[in-house]
Amino acid sequence: MNNDPAKQASKHGAVFADRVGAKATRKLKARRRSPNTIWLGFGVMGLIGWSVVVPTLFGAMLGLWLDKHYPGKHAWTLALLAAGLAIGCFNAWNWVAKEDRAMHEEQEDAHE
Incomplete structure (x- = not known):
């Protein structure tokens, strides 16, 4: 020794x-x-927000159209709005999880 x-x-x-x-x-x-981290953060928030808003609005519009053209016992608007919201939240969660995995893999590569 x-x-x-x-x-x-x-x-x-x-x-x-x-x-x-x-x-x-x-x-x-x-x-x-990413030289402008603040603006990048706002952009990411906007991207996540729109990934939730667009399916929600699409579901609401489809529900309104169905209620107008095919009136029935149950209203479609609220059900499709909720379905659109669920799909949008799933999309946002999936995107954030993917970015988190990419960041962790990048950090692990840097440690090696």
Whole structure:
């Protein structure tokens, strides 16, 4: 077993330098990829919002059309509005989960 303090210090210094280098590389990559993080955040919120709103409105419009052209005992508007909302929420959740997986995979690749 080699207990040379100079070699151990050199080894620990190299490991520390590798970690610092990896973090710096990640930060530079993130800055190049998204320089306006605030606007990117607003864009993501808008994208998620529209992915919920569009199916909800489509369901409501389809329900109104069905109620107008095929009147019956039960109204379709509320049922299709709720179905559109559920589909929109599922779409938004699926998109956020996919982006979260991509971020974690990118972080894992950076740690290697």
